Amino acid sequence: MPKKDVNVFSSIHLEDYIYHLPEEAIARHPLPKRDSSRLLLYKKGVIEHEQFRRIPDLIPANSLLFFNNTKVIPARILFRKETGAQIEIFLLQPVFPNSIISEVLSRTDNCGWLCMIGNGKRWKEGQSLERTLLYNGQEIIITATLENKESGQVNFSWKAEGVSFAELVEAAGEVPLPPYLNRKPEETDKPRYQTVYSKADGAVAAPTAGLHFTPEVLAELQEKGISMDYLTLHVSAGTFRPIKDKVEDHPMHREQLIINRKNLENLIAQKGLVIAVGTTSMRTLESLYWYGVKLIKDPEAPFFITKEEAYSCPEDSLPQPEIAFTEVLKRMDRLEKEEIWGETEIFIVPSYRFRVCKGIITNFHQPESTLILLIAAFIGDDWKKVYREALEKGYRFLSYGDSSLLLPGI
Numbered sequence: 001m002p003k004k005d006v007n008v009f010s011s012i013h014l015e016d017y018i019y020h021l022p023e024e025a026i027a028r029h030p031l032p033k034r035d036s037s038r039l040l041l042y043k044k045g046v047i048e049h050e051q052f053r054r055i056p057d058l059i060p061a062n063s064l065l066f067f068n069n070t071k072v073i074p075a076r077i078l079f080r081k082e083t084g085a086q087i088e089i090f091l092l093q094p095v096f097p098n099s100i101i102s103e104v105l106s107r108t109d110n111c112g113w114l115c116m117i118g119n120g121k122r123w124k125e126g127q128s129l130e131r132t133l134l135y136n137g138q139e140i141i142i143t144a145t146l147e148n149k150e151s152g153q154v155n156f157s158w159k160a161e162g163v164s165f166a167e168l169v170e171a172a173g174e175v176p177l178p179p180y181l182n183r184k185p186e187e188t189d190k191p192r193y194q195t196v197y198s199k200a201d202g203a204v205a206a207p208t209a210g211l212h213f214t215p216e217v218l219a220e221l222q223e224k225g226i227s228m229d230y231l232t233l234h235v236s237a238g239t240f241r242p243i244k245d246k247v248e249d250h251p252m253h254r255e256q257l258i259i260n261r262k263n264l265e266n267l268i269a270q271k272g273l274v275i276a277v278g279t280t281s282m283r284t285l286e287s288l289y290w291y292g293v294k295l296i297k298d299p300e301a302p303f304f305i306t307k308e309e310a311y312s313c314p315e316d317s318l319p320q321p322e323i324a325f326t327e328v329l330k331r332m333d334r335l336e337k338e339e340i341w342g343e344t345e346i347f348i349v350p351s352y353r354f355r356v357c358k359g360i361i362t363n364f365h366q367p368e369s370t371l372i373l374l375i376a377a378f379i380g381d382d383w384k385k386v387y388r389e390a391l392e393k394g395y396r397f398l399s400y401g402d403s404s405l406l407l408p409g410i
Helices: 052-058 101-105 165-172 208-212 215-223 261-269 279-297 321-335 370-379 382-392
Strands: 038-043 046-051 064-068 070-072 076-080 086-096 110-118 128-135 138-148 153-158 200-203 227-234 255-260 274-277 339-344 359-363 403-407
Touching (some): 046 382, 064 279, 086 101, 101 165, 227 261, 255 261, 255 279, 321 339
Parallel strands (some): 038 403, 064 274, 070 200
Antiparallel strands (some): 038 046
């Protein structure tokens, strides 16, 4: 790839993407019914107010919706030392025996993860903690050893034939609610901090735009002829990390994604709008385009998109999306695979030109966040008008809050 252009980040002033979010505007709990949330509709600069359950009537005809089918794992696991001190282990990403989330979750003997550790000062490197679980009528002892204190690597081991790490986490872990909710998880969070179409274990945060969808809404979308497809991006805890000081210094979080052949074929054939359900779907689709660009230059290029990559090519050298997607299909053919696994750090900020997505369904995000920059990139300075109106009209913000449908070109 040509030399990266970091000027796009250094020219962004964080103070231009701050707004006042009152505590009372943050939704601490979900509504009783998913699709009873409000929906702010933004079309070509005009704002209307709707109910989410009406979204099948608001999606333009011939659109293709992309959903993120990642499934949140209960990534917060508590252990106690013999002294009684509680140690909280928050799973971030696997590192042993490899970094592929699905493979590590299926392990039945041991694995290692990079973790955030609560009360870590009381846990010495090399020290092991044990926790006994009753799972399917058998007692299972899970051992957690602090392998590397600096990196936060924790190695887990257990002896229970045929019991996977995913099953142990499901039995032992707590729902990893966002820190800004400032409360303990409750029993109702288990089903509600999960989309109804979640399938692929691996996220430590929910793709919250999808929390509003119900089976009834999905069925109505299908009845109206709206095309739908599912891809996977395992949302990481980095999505909650605020930007500190300079945008160019922000360590953009890396997330794993999985694309299948049907995703690519649908994108190549699509004539109407591609609408991302959530910022994670949008990041995945745009990353997929840039992977195709990489493959044109190097047919063996690994599927990893850096945060600067989308700003490093001259505009007049870039291919149309269908050409980029065809290159990814060719790569899958060469590998004889029906799906392809990759990673992305893509950092979408104002000045980014969207290659794939023409609309997005998304919640209202934190100030000084990478997600606000993404929304500003998508609808320009009108993000201020949208957020101001939402606050004035009493919309509920953040993960359990209300929704928006942004269609800047319609």
